[in-house]
Amino acid sequence: MAIVEARNIRKYFGEVRAVDGVNLATREGEFLVLLGPSGCGKTTLLRMIAGLEKPSAGEIVIGAQVVNSLPPRARKIAMVFQSYALYPHMRVFNNIAFPLKAQGVPKKARKEKVEWAAAMFGIERLLDRKPRELSGGERQRVALARALVREPDVFLLDEPLSNLDAKLRTAARYELQQFQKRIGTTTIYVTHDQVEAMGLGDRIAVMNEGKLRQMGMPQEVYDEPADTFVASFLGSPPMNMVERNNDIVGFRPEHLLPTEVHGTSEHLVTFQFHLSRVEHLGAGRLLYGLLGAPFADQKVIANLASNVMIVFQPGMSYTFAVKTANLKFFDRATGLRIEPRPL
Amino acid sequence: MAPSTERAKQWSLRGMHFGILAAFIAFSAFPFYWMLITTFKQTRDLLNPDHNPFVFHDPPTLEHLRILFMETQFGQWLLNTVFVGVMVVGITLMLAIPAGYSLARLTGRMGEQLGIGIFLTYLVPPTVLFIPLSRVVANLGLQDSLWSLVLVYPSFTVPFCTWLMMGFFKAIPRDLEEAAMIDGYSRIGAFFKVVIPISVAGILTVIIFTFTLVTQEFIYALTFITAASNFTVSVGVPTFLVRGDVYFWGSLMGACFIASVPIAFLYNFFLDRFIAGFTVGAIK
Structure with missing residues (x-):
């Protein structure tokens, strides 16, 4: 050894x-x-x-x-x-x-x-x-x-x-x-x-x-x-990265969930989610779509477990949310992790 | 109707198969048959234009073989050829294996050009080289000695065999040597323990190829050797069995037969490996 x-x-x-x-x-x-x-x-x-x-x-x-x-x-x-x-x-x-x-x-x-x-x-x-x-x-x-x-x-x-x-x-x-x-x-x-x-x-x-x-x-x-790099290399599908001012905000697809799935007592950040495509994987679903304002038209993926029963229609808009604690912030120029800040 | 046409098809296929096979067998075996029957025919029988050359009309004779072995130094020539062949094979292996390995492994683009350069020297024919080389041989005091052939023959065997071995070594994954180096050997150790055993087919190819080249070489042997007892087969036979315009056909064919059969056997014995030796890398 x-x-x-x-x-x-x-x-x-x-x-x-x-x-x-x-x-x-x-x-x-x-x-x-x-x-x-x-x-x-x-x-x-x-x-x-x-x-x-x-x-x-x-x-x-x-x-x-x-x-x-x-x-x-x-x-x-x-x-x-x-x-x-x-x-x-x-x-x-x-x-x-x-x-x-x-x-x-x-x-x-x-x-x-x-x-x-x-x-x-x-x-x-x-x-x-x-x-x-x-x-x-x-x-x-x-x-x-x-x-x-x-x-x-x-x-x-x-x-x-x-x-x-x-x-x-x-x-x-x-x-x-x-x-x-x-x-x-x-x-x-x-x-x-x-x-x-x-x-x-x-x-x-x-x-x-x-x-x-x-x-x-x-x-x-x-x-x-x-x-x-690390954020996007690990995980499949990879971490969602959306740009905001000089930052990049990242969150895992499995953390992007319909608001009603989250508990009520948690600190949430909500997004408008325009659903474009649903992929059924057996063990769950992948929802592909675009975010609404202020993250207009940035592509994201949501990964729903099979115990989420809600029916989703492509072409419709839904309200999705991520726990504040699950948001990661990166500097846009260097790509390095930075302190969390309010959205 | 269907089964009978099927059967006819099968038979015709089989017939074609055998036909082609028979044609090739005849093509490769016929020269040997002709040499063999000529060796044992009486000269009268041989020279009569009314006689079919492929069957005996008079009883067979051993006279031609007697002339070959008793009245010429054929046995000595065979020994000389084997001696030169073995020495040249040894020298060729000693030079071509390390050279091929280093060209395959240790240099970059320069190695490739060097390899091509070495191959090009093979293309310079003996007819161009034998006069200058005879001066070299004379200066070394090797005229009329078999050592002159041992010295000169590698000039055409080494380049080709280096090239051949290079292709062979290139086909061996580097991982194998690196594994051997991690497992406890130096690069040289890995070369002997792993690379050489895997390259047996290539080494055999080099041996057979070199030996064949030595056996058939004529110009250098004719130029450098004058004493009959130092001749190789390829020079001795035409020199002593063609006297003026008299051809000793029976003895000539006997000599050719004896010289060619061992090589033919060697080829056939290692045919698979031989083909593998020449095509390795090509089918990677």
Whole structure:
């Protein structure tokens, strides 16, 4: 176990600033998710932690040791690649034993450890197969077993679930989380999928354009976004953003509700809502529409749970409201969060 | 009516299938058959224009093989060819594998241009090079030695094989090497433990291709070698079995047969891998 730290890390590819001054530190045994759109620098950051890329500036610290000059093999890390990177010419057993062999672990101990790691993921019966004879889910487990077998200080996972189909992914996500809790090894997990990030992470670090935008627990990042990027990147459908004077006012679609649904004792801000389209999702409804004055013609979405029975007709206007506490304010020029103010 | 036309269709398809197959088999096996039967025919039988060249009219004879092995140094030439072939294959592998790997991995746009540049050198024909190279060989004191061929042949095998290996290495995902580097190996270690085993097909391709080129090479061998005991098959056979305007057809064909069969077998044995070797990257 170890704490991983990035100190003012930069990585430039020619003119492109892939990672532009990131400071972050994990906690001991934490599951940290690096979240961001593709090209935001999250994979580059992970590769620098792994030692596969050299930082242009800054320091990578693993377990209180600056590891910038150490090659990947000396950093006591294990990495699972998006493609799993199983060695195609080796059987599963030898794939898992590969890191041990590299360390010169004697044959007998190697066998025991491989069997232990395989048992962790329930793949004992696959040990004699070649990677090409495995399904996507099985490959992923083999890759995880190979990462686990050497008992690293840190796990680095680069979108390991993105090659699985949607149904399998949910199950794999749960397994992965359980596994991480059980062994308690510090884990850094890269993904562009906010659902995955919210579900897996002890904390989430949201990145965009090479910069760290916010770091915090999933609920914290979701409820109290630090800027408009984080606000709009997390959540589906995304946070509604309406402009008002020099501010941007944000509120989650699930907080925009018909006035009568809110309790009477709460502080509400009401909006005129011109409904243009209703989408039935089974578990609820999405209402697309425009706000009335003073937010004339700004598009918003309302997300109603299935227990809201009110019938809505497209083309009609309704009165919707948001609790004052659920309004987030951002500076229009910088996009940064600002103190709440009266509307 | 429907089933019978269906059946007719099936039969005609099958017939076409066999027809095409038979045509190709005849096309590739016929030269071997001709060489083989010529080897064992009496010269009288061979030279009579009224005789069908593809069947025996007189009883078969071993005379031509006797001439080939007893009156020429054919056995020695075979050994010489194998010696040069093995040495050149070794040198080619030693140069082409690391060169192909570095061109595939370690350089950017310059690597691509360098790769093309290397390939272009393959296009300079031996007919242009053999005169200047004979000076080089003479200066090194290697004239009339098989080592001159060992030195010169890589000049055309290495560029092509570098190119071939480059395509091969490019098709191997970088993730695999990076995984090996994280799992505990240096880049070199990852290369030997992961990249080389995956590239066996490409290496085989290089070996077969190089060996074939060496076996058929003529100009350099003719220029640099003068002693009969140092000839390779491709020079010795036409030099000793064509005397003035007399062709020793039986022995010639016997020599060709013996030299070509091992390569034909090698090709067929590794055919699948060979094709994979040439098409990898093309179907990515």
